[in-house]
Amino acid sequence: MPLHRGILVFCIFTPLMSTADNSILGLKLPTDPRWVDLASVSLEEILTDHAFCEMKAASQGISLISRYPDKAELVAALAPMITEEWGHFRMVLAEMKKRGYSLGWQRKNHYVNLLAENEPKGTGEDKLLHRLMIFAMIEARSCERFRLLSEKLEEESLRKFYHKFMVSEVGHYRMFIDLAELYYPKDKVREVWKIWLGIEEKVLQQLAPTGDRMH
Numbered sequence: 001m002p003l004h005r006g007i008l009v010f011c012i013f014t015p016l017m018s019t020a021d022n023s024i025l026g027l028k029l030p031t032d033p034r035w036v037d038l039a040s041v042s043l044e045e046i047l048t049d050h051a052f053c054e055m056k057a058a059s060q061g062i063s064l065i066s067r068y069p070d071k072a073e074l075v076a077a078l079a080p081m082i083t084e085e086w087g088h089f090r091m092v093l094a095e096m097k098k099r100g101y102s103l104g105w106q107r108k109n110h111y112v113n114l115l116a117e118n119e120p121k122g123t124g125e126d127k128l129l130h131r132l133m134i135f136a137m138i139e140a141r142s143c144e145r146f147r148l149l150s151e152k153l154e155e156e157s158l159r160k161f162y163h164k165f166m167v168s169e170v171g172h173y174r175m176f177i178d179l180a181e182l183y184y185p186k187d188k189v190r191e192v193w194k195i196w197l198g199i200e201e202k203v204l205q206q207l208a209p210t211g212d213r214m215h
Contacts, residue, residue: 027141029200034209047096048103053215054089095161115200130192132176132180133192135176
């Protein structure tokens with residue numbers, strides 16, 4: 001089974017929680033089950049936040065290329081991802097237009113901001129590693145949230161809509177992990193990933209579920 005396909009099966013059929021030995025794939029905490037119910041009654045708000053998340057993912061990819069233009073493999077991997085994320089932004093806008101919704105104002109992403117607060121300061125040799133881990137974490141959590149929406153929303157068309165995003169996000173998650181393993185020893189990537197799993201667990205514990213945020 002190809003690597004990406006194997007990860008996809010994991011995401012679809014396994015709640016992204018850690019096992020006893022906390023594998024490199026497992027998030028430590030599942031999303032609070034109340035989140036889907038809150039999101040389902042705040043569709044305009046959740047779609048607005050989703051649109052901005054896709055926009056920010058594209059802009060973060062551009063920023064990463066601007067910072068590391070000398071890393072050819074990174075540039076080659078991120079360029080199509082940026083195009084895809086911008087396409088996702090347009091897909092969410094189209095879904096909103098179909099429903100008579102308008103794009104609201106961008107909100108602060110407390111989840112991402114709290115993750116970023118834990119990034120080591122400075123410009124050492126591991127700066128890129130931590131950036132890739134943060135991006136992989138966001139994609140992994142997004143995959144889990146999209147999976148929940150694809151399973152729990154009442155409207156079939158929206159379930160299918162979010163299934164497409166789930167498939168995409170798990171590929172992006174794997175891409176960031178692969179890039180990290182390209183530029184750093186695999187054992188080190190696994191060790192740092194486990195650190196970020198612990199950080200993300202604490203971040204989630206600080207945030208109450210809210211239906212107007214994707215994270």
